[in-house]
Amino acid sequence: MTQKELQEYRKIMRNAESIEYQIQKLQSQINKVTAIVNDMPRGGKSTDKSELICKLIDLQEQYKTEYSTAAEKLKTIETAIAQLSDPQEQAVLRYKYILGLNENKICQKMHFEKTKIYEIHKTALKNLQKNKNAE
Incomplete structure (x- = not known):
């Protein structure tokens, strides 16, 4: 195992943590989105809640993939480290x-x-x- 291979784990984990942060931010956004029911036109761009939910689902899938990759990498690293006397x-x-x-x-x-x-x-x-x- 090389130093580069060891460093890959931290890189994967930082990426997973970044995705986790984005998920939390998006969940917060979704919770803030409220439907305003009236006939008055609204100024500005409205955010569609379904669009946010789709983004959230995509991020959650990315997170699962990253975390799964990190778990496999961690197993490999732990095995290599355990072989050191x-x-x-x-x-x-x-x-x-x-x-x-x-x-x-x-x-x-x-x-x-x-x-x-x-x-x-x-x-x-x-x-x-x-x-x-x-x-």
Whole structure:
């Protein structure tokens, strides 16, 4: 497993989170849309509730697809990380690529200096690659 493959998971998750935000925003919009029943012409462009609902359904399908992709990617990453023999290497990779923590947060959690975290990270990536090549 390469660093690029590890980074793909965070990218997929950010995309899923963005879609989730859009869904929430659209649901809020749908809830605000009210039918005004009168014969007076309305100024401006009216929003059709059915159009918003169709957009919502499309976004929900996108979200399911992204989340499903993320779940599969997570399984692959967890399997690769679990094959590392060093628990510190496992922890650094999980913190960085699964939880999306930056180096400062990882240092706080593991009680190490940044240089030590960088060293562990570098070694973990090399070991992941070795394990991949051994398969």
